[in-house]
Amino acid sequence: MLARMTVVADLPTPALVLDQVAFEHNLVSMAAVRPGAALRPHVKAHKCTAIARAQLAVGHERFCAATPREVLGLAVAGVGTDLLLANESVDAVRLRALGDLGDLVTVAVDSEATVIAAAAAGIRRVLIDVNVGLPRCGCAPEGAGSLADLARAHGLEVRGVMGYEGHVVGIVDAVERAAKCERSMARLLTAHQQVGGDIVSAGGTGTYAVNSWANEIQAGSYALMDTAYAELGLGFRPALRVAATVVSINPNFAVADAGLKAFGMDHGDPILEGGEVLFCSDEHVTFRSEASARVGERVLLQPAHIDPTMAYHDRVHVASGPGLGAEIVDEWSIDLRGWD
Numbered sequence: 001m002l003a004r005m006t007v008v009a010d011l012p013t014p015a016l017v018l019d020q021v022a023f024e025h026n027l028v029s030m031a032a033v034r035p036g037a038a039l040r041p042h043v044k045a046h047k048c049t050a051i052a053r054a055q056l057a058v059g060h061e062r063f064c065a066a067t068p069r070e071v072l073g074l075a076v077a078g079v080g081t082d083l084l085l086a087n088e089s090v091d092a093v094r095l096r097a098l099g100d101l102g103d104l105v106t107v108a109v110d111s112e113a114t115v116i117a118a119a120a121a122g123i124r125r126v127l128i129d130v131n132v133g134l135p136r137c138g139c140a141p142e143g144a145g146s147l148a149d150l151a152r153a154h155g156l157e158v159r160g161v162m163g164y165e166g167h168v169v170g171i172v173d174a175v176e177r178a179a180k181c182e183r184s185m186a187r188l189l190t191a192h193q194q195v196g197g198d199i200v201s202a203g204g205t206g207t208y209a210v211n212s213w214a215n216e217i218q219a220g221s222y223a224l225m226d227t228a229y230a231e232l233g234l235g236f237r238p239a240l241r242v243a244a245t246v247v248s249i250n251p252n253f254a255v256a257d258a259g260l261k262a263f264g265m266d267h268g269d270p271i272l273e274g275g276e277v278l279f280c281s282d283e284h285v286t287f288r289s290e291a292s293a294r295v296g297e298r299v300l301l302q303p304a305h306i307d308p309t310m311a312y313h314d315r316v317h318v319a320s321g322p323g324l325g326a327e328i329v330d331e332w333s334i335d336l337r338g339w340d
């Protein structure tokens with residue numbers, strides 16, 4: 001007799017579940033607009049080499065990452081031909097490990113200290129990271145040329161510039177988003193004129209279609225989708241859910257076994273279709289549902305922010321579709337988590 005297939009409702013909970021249909025739709029839709037090297041998928045959004053491999057399979061060979069661990073993990077897995085650490089680091093040990101990968105790796109630099117750290121670690125290639133309005137990393141556009149000169153004086157190949165317009169990607173109004181993106185990219189292009197090189201790297205899921213100034217877009221969330229991005233009407237579908245089991249019932253609410261340690265919460269509560277999440281605590285989600293819940297029943301919740309959600313789990317179960325009855329067809333390790 002054939003063993004019964006595992007479906008989402010059979011999984012021990014909390015369990016992270018990827019809807020294969022929505023996920024593939026997202027990858028194919030993005031690749032149609034930003035084919036090949038026009039997209040440099042950001043692996044920080046999923047921290048999973050199996051997902052990066054799927055992005056490679058639809059044509060993207062260049063990747064970017066937020067941590068040396070993510071870059072190294074991709075290199076060890078043999079995924080990608082051009083890996084960018086789109087972040088600053090002065091960690092001599094971790095940079096040395098990237099330096100040992102030669103021309104496969106490029107790192108972002110935005111100061112004399114990061115240039116010196118990269119050169120000392122044997123890094124060969126850099127991008128000048130420019131502040132385009134987000135109060136985070138990046139040098140002032142006016143300082144980009146002299147930083148590039150300094151990098152070249154240290155023997156580094158300067159491939160161009162990057163600048164992340166993270167303060168713009170979530171603006172709901174499309175006209176305002178495009179106008180503010182243009183303003184940010186004017187700063188990046190000013191810097192590029194002084195720096196030279198082939199690469200102008202920028203953008204994210206919210207600006208992938210409007211940022212026509214960058215020649216590669218660093219989108220990550222599009223593959224699985226944050227709930228806030230749904231308001232922007234970008235055409236991508238939610239592909240990540242957490243399955244939980246109802247463990248307690250009260251006349252006014254029900255409680256399931258997934259909480260703060262199962263969901264990235266900085267963008268707000270997870271969404272429960274057909275119900276309302278009241279709040280999350282460490283290991284619980286308290287909710288009201290339209291249908292009366294019963295103990296032992298499974299529910300599916302959509303995490304608001306996928307990056308930290310992925311980073312909380314060891315693995316993601318790949319399901320044939322969105323619901324509790326979908327078949328589990330694979331299991332992927334979230335193997336780029338952590339820092340070492």
Ligand SMILES: Cc1ncc(COP(=O)(O)O)c(C=O)c1O
Pocket residue numbers: 042045086164166169202203204205206218219220221222
């Ligand atoms: C440097 C950089 N580039 C690109 C992105 C991509 O953003 P998203 O995941 O919204 O596509 C991020 C996200 O924080 C980022 O930090």
